[in-house]
Amino acid sequence: MNNRAGSFLWNLRQCSSLVLTSRAVRLYPVGFCRPKSVYSNWNPRNLLNNFDNRMQSYIRYRFQDALISKSGGNHFQTKGISTQTVLPVYTLLCPRRLSFDSKQSHVSDNGLKKNFHHEASNDYVLTKETKSTPVNYRKLSQECNSLSDVLDTFSKAPTFPSSNYFSAMWTIAKRMSVDQRRFEKQLMFNHPAFTQLCEQMMREAKVVHCDHLLFSLHAVVKLGIPQNTLLVQTLLRVVQERINECDEKCLSVLSTVLEAMEPCKNVDVLRAGLRIIVDQQIWKIEHVFTLQTVMKCIGKDAPIALKKKLEMKALRELDRFSLLNSQRMFGALATMNHRSVTLLNECSKVIIGNIHGCPFKILINILQSCKDLQYRNLDLFKGIADYVATTFDIWKLKQVLFLLILFENLGFRHSGLMDLFMKKVVDEPGFLNMKSTVSILHVYSSLNHLHECQPQEFLEVMASALTGYLHHISSENLLNAVCSFCLMNHFPLAPINQLLQKDIINELLISGDMERNVHKLHILTTCLKLDDVPYRKAIDLPLPLPPSTPLHPNAKVAEALRSLLGEGYFSENVQLPHNYHIDFEFKMDTNRSQVLPLSDVDVVTSASDIQRIAILCVPRSNYCLDSNHPRGFLAMKMRHLKVMGFHVILVNNWKMEKLEMKDAVAYLKSEIYSSEDPPASDVDFQSTC
Template identity: 75%
Template sequence: MINRASSFLWNLRQFSTAVPTSRTMRLSPLGFSRLKVVFSNNSNLRSFLLSDFGNRVQSSIRYLFQDALILKSRDDFQTKGVSTETVLTVTRVLCPRRLSFDSKHSLASDDGLKINFYQEASNEDVLTKETKPTPVNYRKLSQECSSLSDVLDIFSEAPTFPSSNYLSSMWTIAKRMSEDQKRIEKQLMFNHPAFSQLCEQMMREAKIMRYDHLLFSLLAIVKLGIPQNTLLVQTLLRVVQERINECDEKCLSVLSTILEAMEPCKNVDVLRAGVRILANQQVWKIERVFTLQAVMKCVGKDAPIALKRKLEMKALRELDRFSDLNSQHMFEALAAMNHRSITLLNECSKMVIGNIHGCPFKVLISILQSCRDLRYRNLDLFKGIADYVAVTIDIWKLKQVLFLLILFEKLGFRHTDVMDLFIRKVMDDPASLTMKNIISVLHVYSSLNHFHKCHTQEFQEAMASSLTGYLHHISSENLLNAVCSFCLMNHFPLGLINQLLQKDIINELLTSGDIERNAHKLRILAACLKLDVSCHKAIDLVLPPLPSTPLYPNAKVADALSSLLGEGYFLKNVHLPHNYHIDFEVRMDINRSQVLPFSSVDVITAAADIQRVAVLCVPRSTYCLDLTHPRGYLAMKMRHLKIMGFHVILVHNWKIERLEMKDIVTFLKTELYSAKAFPTADVNLQSTC
């Protein structure tokens, strides 16, 4: 009796907290009766979310046929002859009701428009065992059942309140299954005759069940893969909006997780705005770090910067309470907000490095992807992850290591040990790589300009041989990408090159896809065939002209050269054959002890004794993250300039910006003149100024 009374009082309390509403009946254009709900004025958050909701959320007309539920907007009416999307298989009209525990009550229509509304259950009926049996425990149910259909079978025998327990147990069971088994079980769930009954009961109970149960039910529904545009999901989203004032910290965490997993739509967008308001009001009251991170992921990239900073400050205050999982997941949370907090990222990086052993593969991938999205470069963090992978490489699959290397390449990070170990694993089993894997491997190693000390030639030949087997299946762009990667590595497999140089393939590359990108890679191939491969017959490719973009050499370097050499002793913006460009050119004697003026007479009479010097002002992005190893394109350009007779001097833009003019002059003087020329360099320097 005490339990029954408690249940009655709980239901009564739910009635008393509901916002007063009035109902009016009107007929929809299709003849179905529809309820028009008019909400009383209220200044709380619920009123904010629902005010002028007709303008915010476009209502839908739901066409209900036998065995199909089709949702279409009023402005997008489709007739019978147009294809439709079958979302849920149902055997009756799905119509949400406010308070009814009896799943047999429904909206009936026969002989035209005959509407029957059943009276809601009385208090006595609610308290009877026949109407409300003892609620089933979802934990016990998930332990006793081995499939989703088993749960639906139990529900069909004796439906009990709340229906959220059945949905939660179904999701708990689904999490234990493999992907293939989960896919089969979901299909059986949709076809089960009790599934539509469970959906109906869930919609009727949504108004009166506990708010956390409502949210857990919606989370289970989303995770089970029930389509988002169904009447069930949209009804629950509306009820969640109406009752959002009941949201405590636990509910805020669940609601944030739900919205993060859902696609954008008007109901979701309104709820996301509500979460932002709640987060702004309750951020300092949040006690659990996981709740804080769930909110950070939910508010999204479009959240106001003030809210992002407030969440950041809250996270910094809780640093002492961060667990290993908290520090690992903070990268993803910040990336979801697109908010780069260097202090927070640095502190979390230290925690990740200190507890790297045993870190799951998915977490490592998430951390690296977040660092890429946030443009966060932490050499110590990347080295810690790479060192861990190098030590434990035997437990990793080849494709897992490749995935990490792809992310490292996007971050510009080159770890020699991991890349050497990967080459050895590939040499042991080259057949394990697919065509796409091979192209990715070539891109990573050519972009990072990495060569194994002993097995470089063998590795390149193995990759070329494996790729040759796919010549009849590879696309033109993939073939171009692979050949361009080989060119950057100074390796030229003639079989692949000859296949690429066929006229039909060249025409396809220059007329479809990313034409500008394809033309750039073809220019690289043409330059390599003329400069690197003397035995190969060079083919003149008719390529579109380069865009004429103005080039501005580094002003501080230009001033330093003027001070060091004087006007007329160097050139700016020099264009060379094969589409190469250098910032400055200086001409010196063969011993690099004296600078020569740019005079046609001098060039003709002493051409054999001239050493051309190319001064390249390079940005940070042309180097790997350690800033000592040039990346692939810069390495190839230096190689080609040396073939064309240049001595190459690299000037780092990021260093020059921090130096005084006298230090820049000293640096250029040291780089230009050879060590043997320093005793006479001062005299030459003075005479040319």
């Protein structure tokens, strides 16, 4: 009886020392959830009666490679790899058991209870396949020079968590050139340990910390592992299950990953879950960088209410915005397709005040975002253009051309920068290739801009460059280039002759955007007939009729003309030859002092005694941004109407809408009876020389 009592008390002491040691040491194994409670109210009386239930109830640590060995007395210590007989206890204490090797044997609870007070058998000796000390990915990325080196290290002694190996490989890959990275990635895929690493990562996915899981997914995606592989899809599914564990750091990493992935079922579901989590935690986000990363990820189809919340949160954090935050906000808003004028205006002020030293890539992203958001800020555009013009010599011509293309998309014309670029092209024509030649012609013709001193020299340089690429230029690029020359009232012989060949015309009429091609071919034929061309050659093939110009009623202008001129003195919606349309037409004497009734025009004996007046009601988009400088097509139309004998009066629609009727009448009166013609420099390219 005494022996049985002594054995009972010995067992109690052994079990008590186990729990007390775990409570005092407070283990935090890497890769697992930290304990959320400190165990209390330990009652040894019920231990033997309900051992399994108490262990599941009180022991909530999830150990990985935490080994308990007997070291003398009644105390237990945690150690790493050792030649002593050891007992891996994670099989008991981790509800979600994790096997790193199929050869590793598992211990039953009954067996553990029977032998708990004895030394573990040799079946539980830890092999060299795992280490207790986790590898640090930063140290690993410094010690290894290639992706294969990391996999070699893993194959020798794999440790937990596997995310560190993927993170180390991505850190190393970022240091490589594009070609070297491509070669190293191929070696990585062919490495014998790569499959083992992927399998281990999938086994660990449900038990590692959430941030380790997301860093693994991030590294896997960035390393170029195909998205449809089992590894990537498994990680996506596990993240879906554990998304509620995400803190602010995890939200940032998850947003970055989703932004880089192609749409698929698991990605779409995860993005929807991210939106819900962000909607719940938005006011808890502390870092502006995290906020902007989330904004870039939620997508254009996110609920408008969520977009508004993100905008409000960003406005509340404006006083904490750094220069980089202000620059990134443009891309964030453009990615989620939310135009916040207030937010953009405030960020623009910060950018303008710190424009010097701004990298080229940042400038491009800002302008592209402005285009996507249809955000027009003249001060911002002028600040960027002034900065580039001031530091023109440090920029590559290709970079300046990219900026000019974006400025053209925004309708912004900066004379100083365009003049500098034009002069550089004339001085260094060798930089022109086929693509840049077509782009430059489009920019300068669209914005209706030529340098005041050397337009003819610039046009000849561009024509010579285009002629040099005629042997391999596509039909559509040739049409675009020739149409640009037509807008600029310049007609190079060789490109036009090649464009007017029957096979080229037929190709343009059956391929690509046929409607756009037909429109540009009609521009060419109109210019060949109306402009001062050194030769005239009509297109032999009949062209389809261009689409009819939609008629926009101008009721306010019509009412003002009736009040000013009276009925029967003007015509409305007049269709002219060459598919030209004018909103209003009336006739005056040559001194432009009297408007002639339409019924009396036939009485006039000579057409030279009549001045035909054309009124064009022009939208804001036909002008360069915030100016009265007409863009290319409007300038060409005014030029051709002048050839047909019209005096052109431009009426700005947006200005007329703001005027009271009496003011509108007064404005039209001043324009009709004015003896001044529109500035020639705003209409005709060639007249500026």
